[in-house]
Amino acid sequence: MTTSAAAAMTIKADTSPRFQHYASSRRSMRMITEEGKAVIFINFKFITDDEDTIAYLDEEIRKGLRDVTKGELLTSEEADPMAGIKKAAIEEYKQQQAELAKQQALGIEPDMGTTEKTHLNPSSTKQHKGNADGSTSSGAAAK
Numbered sequence: 001m002t003t004s005a006a007a008a009m010t011i012k013a014d015t016s017p018r019f020q021h022y023a024s025s026r027r028s029m030r031m032i033t034e035e036g037k038a039v040i041f042i043n044f045k046f047i048t049d050d051e052d053t054i055a056y057l058d059e060e061i062r063k064g065l066r067d068v069t070k071g072e073l074l075t076s077e078e079a080d081p082m083a084g085i086k087k088a089a090i091e092e093y094k095q096q097q098a099e100l101a102k103q104q105a106l107g108i109e110p111d112m113g114t115t116e117k118t119h120l121n122p123s124s125t126k127q128h129k130g131n132a133d134g135s136t137s138s139g140a141a142a143k
Contacts, residue, residue, distance in 0.1 A: 019079040020054045021071030022046045029067065031060075041068075047079050 024041035031039040033056045039046060048054060061068055077084035100110060 019047050019049045019074045019076065020057075021074050021079075022048075022057055023069045023071050025067045031057075031068075045071075047074065 022041070022045065024044050024046065026041065027044055029041040031041075033039060033053065035052065037050075037053065039048075039053060039057065046057075057068060058070065061070055077087070103110065
């Protein structure tokens with residue numbers, strides 16, 4: 001890998017969205033900024049990418065707010081674990097589709113499994129004489 005390729009990868013990695021994590025000493029807490037925006041801590045944490053909210057919380061911590069501490073920067077996958085799971089599932093699906101397309105191009109039929117196939121026989125009125133002659137499930141004939 002060339003130096004320019006490594007630099008390009010570094011730049012690409014640095015452009016991903018970053019989220020600031022804050023921790024609270026209380027399980028649930030609500031703060032209101034000067035602009036009237038709500039900052040809600042749920043389960044001891046608050047995660048945001050809003051620069052105004054980050055500046056507000058940093059200033060409050062600097063002024064001596066003891067209930068909140070600044071955490072680390074998080075990537076979008078760290079901030080939203082489902083995003084990472086979705087991304088992995090999509091990548092796996094794309095790989096499966098590429099493998100299937102390659103097999104089809106070579107003329108290989110997709111594996112449909114080896115389970116023995118059975119057929120259902122349609123129900124006939126002869127098998128259910130009670131219903132065919134107008135009787136009820138108890139066997140008594142309807143009048």
